[in-house]
Amino acid sequence: MTGPHAGEADTAKKASLTGSRAISVVGQSAPIGPSITKRTLTDVLIAVLSIGCLFAVWEFASRTFGLLLLFPPPTVTLRRFAELMATGELERAGLFSLLRIFAGFFVGSLAGIFLGLLMGSFVNVRAVAEPYVHFFRFVPPLAWFAPVMLWFGSGEVARTILIVYTTIFIVALNAMAGVAAVPRNKTRMAHTFGATDAEVFRLITLPACAPYIFTGMRIALGNSFMTIVVAEILGARDGLGYLINNGVLFLDVALVFSGIIALGILGFLSDAVFSLLIRRFAGQFAPPHSTSG
Amino acid sequence: MSNPRGQAIQRFAIDAMPRSRAFFLSISSIVAGLLIWQISATVLFDSILYPSALSTLVALASEMTRGNLGKDLTITFGRVVAGFAMGSFLGASLGLLMGSFRSVRTFFSPMVNFFRFITPIAWVAPATIWFGIGETSKLFLVVYATLFIVLINTMTGISHIHRDRFRMARSFGANPLEIFWRITIPASVPFIITGMRIGLGNSFMTVIGAEMLAGNDGLGYLIYSSRLFYRSDVMFAGIILLGVMGFAADWLFVLLRRRALSRYEVLS
Numbered sequence: 001m002t003g004p005h006a007g008e009a010d011t012a013k014k015a016s017l018t019g020s021r022a023i024s025v026v027g028q029s030a031p032i033g034p035s036i037t038k039r040t041l042t043d044v045l046i047a048v049l050s051i052g053c054l055f056a057v058w059e060f061a062s063r064t065f066g067l068l069l070l071f072p073p074p075t076v077t078l079r080r081f082a083e084l085m086a087t088g089e090l091e092r093a094g095l096f097s098l099l100r101i102f103a104g105f106f107v108g109s110l111a112g113i114f115l116g117l118l119m120g121s122f123v124n125v126r127a128v129a130e131p132y133v134h135f136f137r138f139v140p141p142l143a144w145f146a147p148v149m150l151w152f153g154s155g156e157v158a159r160t161i162l163i164v165y166t167t168i169f170i171v172a173l174n175a176m177a178g179v180a181a182v183p184r185n186k187t188r189m190a191h192t193f194g195a196t197d198a199e200v201f202r203l204i205t206l207p208a209c210a211p212y213i214f215t216g217m218r219i220a221l222g223n224s225f226m227t228i229v230v231a232e233i234l235g236a237r238d239g240l241g242y243l244i245n246n247g248v249l250f251l252d253v254a255l256v257f258s259g260i261i262a263l264g265i266l267g268f269l270s271d272a273v274f275s276l277l278i279r280r281f282a283g284q285f286a287p288p289h290s291t292s293g
Numbered sequence: 294m295s296n297p298r299g300q301a302i303q304r305f306a307i308d309a310m311p312r313s314r315a316f317f318l319s320i321s322s323i324v325a326g327l328l329i330w331q332i333s334a335t336v337l338f339d340s341i342l343y344p345s346a347l348s349t350l351v352a353l354a355s356e357m358t359r360g361n362l363g364k365d366l367t368i369t370f371g372r373v374v375a376g377f378a379m380g381s382f383l384g385a386s387l388g389l390l391m392g393s394f395r396s397v398r399t400f401f402s403p404m405v406n407f408f409r410f411i412t413p414i415a416w417v418a419p420a421t422i423w424f425g426i427g428e429t430s431k432l433f434l435v436v437y438a439t440l441f442i443v444l445i446n447t448m449t450g451i452s453h454i455h456r457d458r459f460r461m462a463r464s465f466g467a468n469p470l471e472i473f474w475r476i477t478i479p480a481s482v483p484f485i486i487t488g489m490r491i492g493l494g495n496s497f498m499t500v501i502g503a504e505m506l507a508g509n510d511g512l513g514y515l516i517y518s519s520r521l522f523y524r525s526d527v528m529f530a531g532i533i534l535l536g537v538m539g540f541a542a543d544w545l546f547v548l549l550r551r552r553a554l555s556r557y558e559v560l561s
Contacts, residue, residue, distance in 0.1 A: 042399075043399050046396065046399040046400050047399060047400075047402065047403050049400070050399070050400045050401065050402070050403045050404060051403050051404075053400075054403075054404055070422060070423065071423070123315065124318065126315075127314075127315040127316075127318035127319050127322065128318055128319070128322040129322070130319060131319050131322060131323050131326075132322075132326065134540065135536050135540065136536070138494075138497075138535070138536045138537075138538075138539030138540045138543065139532055139535055139536040139539065140497055140498040140501050140502075140535070140539075141498070142498060142501045142502045142505060142513070143501055143512075143513070143516055143531070143532050143535050144532070145505065145517065146505075146516050146517050146519065146520040146528050147520075147525065147528060147529070147532070149520060150342055150520055150523075150525060151342060151343070222410075222412075223498075225412045226412040226413070226414045226498060226499075226502070229412060229414045229415050230414055230502045230505065230506065233417075233418075233506060234505070234506070244415065244418050245418065247418065248418045248421065248422065251422070253419065253422060256418050256419055256422075257419070259415070260411055260415045260416070260418075260419070261411075263411060263412065263415050264407060264408075264410045264411040264415075265410075267410035267411065267412070268406075268407075268410040271410065
């Protein structure tokens with residue numbers, strides 16, 4: 001009785017380690033029955049069926065209701081997608097959006113980590129900065145769009161600032177929480193053994209904060225995709241947001257869908273690459289279980 | 294410098310400072326910030342582009358008394374509340390189903406994993422084409438913004454329940470329905486709440502974006518359209534109101550969680 005159970009737990013673990021996303025793990029309802037290979041095969045079949053169903057319903061709905069223009073079926077959308085890929089239009093737009101996100105994300109993360117570590121380490125800094133951080137984190141980045149456009153025009157600077165704003169507070173708050181979560185006995189121990197402040201920070205605080213910082217960065221990366229779309233719709237000559245907006249203006253919904261799908265794929269890929277990089281280069285600091293959307 | 298070790302330990306401890314001093318520092322920091330804002334606005338910059346703290350306050354008061362701001366505020370808040378409630382309910386229900394039944398999970402996982410990476414804002418465009426700029430499209434967007442984060446958190450919650458608890462319940466003769474009602478739901482509540490809190494933030498962001506891109510009322514529209522009339526004081530008043538509203542909503546949420554749901558041991 002224990003044999004098959006242990007085996008299952010192992011494969012579940014392996015499945016989660018090899019990166020099939022966190023959701024498809026852990027079947028807790030003590031499944032007794034078919035062998036493991038048979039079950040993974042069934043899973044794959046059901047997954048294929050799921051995607052198939054989605055496409056079938058989509059195709060069927062748009063064809064029967066005659067909404068080819070307003071709600072293009074997958075065949076039409078995919079053809080348009082392939083067209084855009086062939087002309088290189090989609091790749092170009094995606095590249096522009098990604099570059100914008102990464103520039104802002106990089107600057108914002110650095111600033112956020114710096115601010116958060118300062119706030120976590122020094123009570124004075126925390127008391128001074130906390131009211132602002134708590135106020136601004138409730139003001140969505142998009143609300144700043146209007147003033148930023150007034151001040152900086154509709155150029156790259158404005159968009160980068162919005163992404164930096166999107167990133168900085170969530171990273172700072174997570175870094176601060178990370179510092180607060182360092183067990184006090186650990187720092188006390190290090191001090192007792194004669195470590196200097198700098199050593200304690202480098203050897204204890206920083207490693208202990210890393211998972212928190214990474215979690216914050218991952219959420220910020222997801223939010224950046226939200227900000228960039230609006231920023232590009234409201235004043236850019238390129239990028240996926242611009243492409244989507246063009247689709248709306250010319251009532252080319254297939255183009256809108258293609259842009260959205262490309263955005264989803266890029267979002268997924270950047271999240272996957274980020275997690276992979278953390279696991280590859282900072283595995284010991286990887287957050288235990290990350291559930292960000 | 295006489296006792297660097299002792300000072301170091303104090304500095305790393307969060308609660309080393311007396312509360313009164315931390316409070317005083319925070320208050321003076323806010324006052325200093327407002328002063329810097331006021332002085333920099335009156336001395337350095339054009340008041341059309343960068344309104345001072347006082348003129349923002351005046352705009353806030355006058356727009357409030359004229360009823361514009363209050364109206365937009367209610368509209369935006371109503372949209373968030375309606376969509377958030379629906380999205381949370383749908384997300385939690387679907388999450389409970391997906392977490393409890395392997396076949397449901399396997400079936401819906403690919404779809405959920407696809408859609409959760411598409412930001413709600415991207416759907417503004419199709420939603421506007423399909424539903425117009427009215428309430429339906431806003432509701433759709435806010436539901437979408439809430440649904441997936443709540444769903445994923447619910448599922449995570451269920452996957453964190455220890456297997457032994459199910460085994461125990463079964464050996465005491467509980468049927469699947471009882472297990473679902475007495476173990477699965479209570480144990481996943483903290484995770485649902487966490488997801489809802491993140492979803493609330495996303496809802497605000499989405500509704501503001503939707504009102505800016507396609508709308509003719511609400512705070513997002515107010516802020517964005519003020520740009521066209523160079524009323525940056527109204528713009529700032531809207532932004533401040535938005536921050537206050539987001540803060541209040543989050544605070545209410547935390548309060549509710551502490552009051553009503555403390556027995557579920559919600560983690561903060």
